[in-house]
Every structure is written in structure tokens, then in C-alpha cells.
Amino acid sequence: MRKSLLALAAGLLLAGSSVSAASAADKLKVGFIYLGPIGDLGWTYQHDLARQALVKELGDQIETTYLENVPEGPDAERSIEQLVRAGNKLIFTTSFGYMDPTLKVAKKYPNVHFEHATGYKRNPNMSTYSAKWFQGRYIQGLIAAKMSKSGVLGYIGSFPIPEVVSGINATILAAQTINPAIKVKIIWANTWFDPGKEADAAKALIDQGADVIMQHTDSPAAMQIASERGKLAFGQDSEMIKFGPKTQLTSILDTWGPYYIERVKAELAGTWKSQDSWGGLDSHMFAMAPYTNMPDDVKKLAEDAQAAITAGKLHPFKCPIVGQDGKTVECKGGDHLDDGQILGMNFYVKGIDDKLPGK
């Protein structure tokens, strides 16, 4: 008896991820795999807000299930398959590291449709979707250059992958249009989420003279440090103004809701097809938080840039783009870099006084 009780207890302990579902028959079952807890106030939180929007919109026709805290890598396969077995017909896997596991499960279950966020591998029953966050970074660069008194921006990076590097470049290209001598100090945290380390990085940047902090990591720690020290900062993924009411200039908000609703509607109508969606401001794949803590002329500058980008009149990577080595980058997209060049960006533009790790 004692042994079986212990086994039961151990089993409960090991079932780390939690499942929630509303039950009803004959509804389309839609599953979600989340990287973090839904309360992370960042990446996963925004995906779950989108799921809630989906339920609000189509709740009478669908039923959603999510698994949170699912580690990236081979282990994710088990969780995705669990959702398939539970009868989910459309499954969103919401982190880059789920790419190969999703593809594997997709090949095994051709009748189930998969949507993988931020990856590049597709299958007839597996789509990919991501957002052109660099557009938002460009707007932030304009604001940062206007608001910085020291002319030094502090940038906390997660990992030197193209998504982050293109964000840094877009920021600097924008900032240079305001202040050609602008400087940026870049610290790589080598993690997406470690509040303590993110706070330490923010402290280091401010101690070295940066007065506007930007981040590509997930917690509000850097915002809070900037607020404590009376500096300015941008949020990430989510609204972070709570952590710096007098600090947050704006924040890039991941708004997956419209996309999720569109894809589920397609699934319900039987018109779902494998595709690659890489949407920007024009397709509402992300949004900018209200422009706060800045004078009206800066706010107007930001709003104008946002309107121009949304209308397709302004491209952050407008040619000519000059790399750190002084060479002009080949212009494959007409008057701007093409999507492939941005998705694979592995160089710093001229004006960044630092070396890209691994280059």
C-alpha cells in the first residue's frame, strides 16, 4: 500500500506540465504547446492571451487545450503527441525549439494540422508563422536616439541569432538617422529568461553610461532597474509599464490573436493550407504599446514612422546597408534587403562598435 501510494505521489510530481480543457463533444479541438508558464508576463503570456481571444471569438465551435512549461527539444515530441491523441486537430507549437519535434509528429499524423511559431521547416500539414519585430525595433531606435542624453544606448540580447541581430541593426539604423554618432553597448545574457541576470546586465549598461535600455530578453527586470535608476527603457513581448510607469517609452506587443482566429476559421471552413506567414505591423502580427514618457514631437515622429512602415512606405533595411566591415551589403529585395537576408542576418551594420559573437 505504501509503495503504491509513493508511486502515485511520484507520478503526480513528474507530471510537471498541467492540462486544462473545457469539455464538449463535436467541437474542433485546438491544442497549444507553451514554453513557459502562462504567468511569465512575456512570451507565453501573450500566446495565452491570443488563445483566450480565440475562445472568446469562436468558443461555441472550438475547444482549446494547452500544455505549459514544455521544454524545447526531443522531449516536446511526447507532449505534442499527447495533444494529438487527445483529439486535437489543429496544434500550435509556440517556440522555435519545437521545430523538429513538431515536424516529426506532423509526418506521423498527416490528418492533423500544425502551426509552428518562428521556425522555417514546413510540411503539407505544418505551417510556420512569425512577426517582423524588426519594424518595431526601428521605431524604438528613433525614439531612443531622440530621448538619449548621453548618446549611449544599452541593449540586452538573449542569443546572437538572426532575429535578435536584425533587431539590433534596425535599432541602430533608425537611431543613426537622428544622431549619426549614436553609440550602443550590447550585452548578451545568453538566456531568454533569468530575471536576476537581466537585472545585472541592465545595471552594468547603466553604470557604463547608457541611459536608454532596450532588451530582447523576456522578463521585466531590466525595466525595473531602469526605473529605479531614473533612466528610460523599452518593454518586450508584453506591456511592462507597470514595472516602470515613468520609464517605459513603448513596448513591442506580440498580438497573435488575429492570426490564431484566422487560422482556426480556415480549419473550420476546411480551407486550411500549409503556408508561411511572416507578418508585420500591416498584418497586426504585433503592435506597439502606447508611446509614453516622451515629448509630443518624439511621439509624433514615432507615430509617423509606424504609419509609414504599416503603409509599406518605409523599410527599416532600406538600401544601401553598410556592414561593419565597410562593405555595402548586396541588395536583393529591390530597394531594401529581402526577407531571406533579414531572416538570416548575421552581421552588424556600420556604427556598432562591437563584435558579433562568433564572427
Place this chain on the structure above:
Amino acid sequence: MELIEAIILAVLAASTPLLIAATGELVTERSGVLNLGVEGMMIVGAACGFAGAWLTGSVFIGALFGIIAGTMMSLIFALMALGLAVNQVATGLALTILGVGLSGLIGAGFVGERITPAVHLAIPGLTDIPLVGRVLFGEDGFVYFSIALIVGVWWFLYRTRAGLILRACGDNHASAHALGYPVLRIRTFAVMFGGACAGLAGAYLPLAYTPFFIPGMTAGRGWIALALVVFSSWRPGRLVIGAYLFGAVTILQLHAQGWGVGIPSQFMSALPYLATVIVLILLSRARSGGSTAPAALGTVFVPDR
């Protein structure tokens, strides 16, 4: 000058949770028990510590909540590993998994809330001394307490009879038992002390380091504390060196990146681990004597009554 002071302050803040958690685990392991659940006890301490401070408005009560939560978690471990003689490694790992889930549950209602962080000491005149003023006289209570704690543990382990008995349990539980010492009771107290420290270390994060709660905010610090205990050869003095060295290299590598030193950031991020391991190995090689691990560490003890 100001930059140096800022760096030292950041180092102390980054090292303190490691030092507190590792001090508790050192005592636990010295009694012969290997509790791998430090990360789990820490994160529950963080959630409960924040909850306590948010509900009462007092950081001190928050810290007490953290200590109590960590102790309760360690009692689960004691019940399983000491009472039922379950494998300690498995129990410790399970405790971490439980803690991560439990903290998310406890903390769910507090995500996004804010508290006033721990106040820093301010003595007019002394705190304003350049370079050393804020370092010596401008810290928060956790930092001073962590130093008192490790000194107290050193004194207890090497200068008191009770400390000697605790170490005896860790080195040879059969002999200690034969001499009439209540091995399991002593070990339970040691485990509870470890839990209390881990809970306090966890509470430090949302109460002083980054004053908000987010699930998973310990981000592996419990595991680092565990490693520090091993690499310090279970000696309090070396533990202090290890914890501060780890914190120092962590902060310095961030600054080095900001200065643009041109060393790949991936290597820089690994540096705290490398430096700490190398220095502590060199330290233990410089002194004579083979393995200093408590001889009965991690072994199950069932008294024959």
C-alpha cells in the same frame, strides 16, 4: 571610482542568494544527507516570500514566509528520505519538480504585482564614504545576514560539540548511532536548516534582487548553490570564496561585454562556472588531504532498533 563601487555592489547582490542557499546545503550535506531539491525549495521560498511581503507590506515578514516555506518543503524531503528511507537523489529531484509547480500555483495570483523592496542601510556620514561607504554600510539586511550566517555555521561546525556530532553523523552514521546519538533527528534538523536557508535565498530574489515575482525566477541558482558546496570541499571558508567569485565573474563578464572586449559572449557566459571550478580545485589541491566529502553522504541510514 563610482564604477568600481557599482560593480562591487552588483557582485554582492548577485552572490548573496547563492551564498545563503549553499550555506544551508553545506550543513545538510555535512550531516550526511544529499538534498538535490535546493532549486525547488528556493522557488517556493521566492513565491511565499513575495506573497508574505505583498500581503503584509513587510519585507521582514516576507523573508520569514520564505524561511517557513523552505522549511516545510525540506520536511517533505525529510519524511521521504529519512523517515521512509527513500533514495535521496530521486527524492531531491522530485522535490525540485514539485517546488517549481507549487511555486507557480502559489505565485499565480501575485504575478505582475509590485512591492517595496528591502531597504538599504543608510548611516549618515559612513554610507557616503567614497568607494567603500555603500559597500560596507549601504547594503540590505539579507547581505549582512548572509555573512553572519556563514560565520555562524563555521563556528557551529568547528567550534561546538553539537557541530562535531553533526559532522560525525555525516562521516559515519553507524558509529554515531552506536555512541547513542539520534542520527535521524540530527539529520532532520540539518535538512530543515538547509530548507530554511534555501527558502530565505529564494525570498531574497523577489524581495531585494528583482522586486517582482515570476514563475521560474530562480533560473537554476539552486543548482549553482549545490555545485558550490561540492567544489568548496564542504568547507565554509571556501564556500564564501566560491560564491563571491562566481558572482564577481558573472558581473565582470557583463561589464566586459559592455566595454566591447571582443571575446565571444558564449565563452564569457561560461566563465563564472569555469573560473569558480578551477579556483576551488586549485585551492583544494594546494592543501593536503584527499576527498573531503562527508563519508556517509547520500547513504540511507535505518537504525536497528
